Amino acid sequence: MIQLFSFDSVPKLVAEFSEFLINEINRAKEHNEKLNLALSGGTTPTEIFRYLSKNIERIPSLNHLHVYWGDERCVPPDNKESNYGNAWREFLQISNIPEINIHRIKGELNPVDALADYDRELSLLPKKNNIPFFDIMMLGIGSDGHTASIFPDQSALLKSREFLAVANHPVSKQKRITLTAKVINNSKKIVFIATGSSKQKVIHHIFNDAIEAKNYPAYFIKPHEGEISWYIDKEALGL
Numbered sequence: 001m002i003q004l005f006s007f008d009s010v011p012k013l014v015a016e017f018s019e020f021l022i023n024e025i026n027r028a029k030e031h032n033e034k035l036n037l038a039l040s041g042g043t044t045p046t047e048i049f050r051y052l053s054k055n056i057e058r059i060p061s062l063n064h065l066h067v068y069w070g071d072e073r074c075v076p077p078d079n080k081e082s083n084y085g086n087a088w089r090e091f092l093q094i095s096n097i098p099e100i101n102i103h104r105i106k107g108e109l110n111p112v113d114a115l116a117d118y119d120r121e122l123s124l125l126p127k128k129n130n131i132p133f134f135d136i137m138m139l140g141i142g143s144d145g146h147t148a149s150i151f152p153d154q155s156a157l158l159k160s161r162e163f164l165a166v167a168n169h170p171v172s173k174q175k176r177i178t179l180t181a182k183v184i185n186n187s188k189k190i191v192f193i194a195t196g197s198s199k200q201k202v203i204h205h206i207f208n209d210a211i212e213a214k215n216y217p218a219y220f221i222k223p224h225e226g227e228i229s230w231y232i233d234k235e236a237l238g239l
């Protein structure tokens with residue numbers, strides 16, 4: 001079952017999604033459970049990280065929170081393109097999350113070594129169907145329908161038997177490390193966030209099950225057993 005949450009504005013979407021994360025983090029703490037969260041990249045999450053930072057006193061204990069990434073650009077952490085770097089600058093560095101709980105993809109390494117290193121990080125996760133799984137998988141969507149770094153011209157990553165892959169951005173040719181759909185679809189909760197009119201076409205096609213959606217990797221992200229929800233603003237919904 002797909003849950004769709006639509007919002008009049010990005011700030012309202014950011015607040016609602018951030019409150020969802022705060023509740024999930026605190027609920028796991030109350031139940032003395034680890035929470036394995038995969039963060040998405042791109043620009044959309046920045047406002048969410050800033051909201052969490054502004055409300056940091058409401059997530060007082062983060063010893064049980066482990067953060068990973070769905071994908072990473074093969075750049076050093078101090079590069080503005082770094083998904084980890086963005087999360088660190090905007091949120092993680094002011095939080096009290098133990099450094100050992102931050103499982104970044106080492107974009108400064110050559111892609112093969114970065115993939116091998118992150119594969120070791122993924123081995124720390126619990127498994128379901130012998131595949132690592134996340135409690136929450138946060139994803140964005142590109143205007144071409146990509147998600148994580150699974151691009152339309154690399155749709156083989158939707159069926160790959162591997163957990164991870166080296167991908168190439170179709171335009172910039174930038175190397176990326178990405179989770180494959182095998183891991184993404186094994187998550188307990190998948191949450192897409194889409195804002196802005198540039199996402200309108202892909203959102204329209206996906207939610208109308210249009211033939212064009214078959215070109216979008218994001219269309220094939222459906223959890224095997226978990227839940228999926230979309231947080232979309234009115235610009236992206238075309239309202």
Ligand code: 6PG
Nearest residue numbers: 041042043044140141142147148
């Ligand atoms: C990345 C992402 C990518 C992103 C979408 C949306 O590393 O860029 O993981 O999948 O979520 O491209 O990006 P925006 O939030 O910048 O629109």
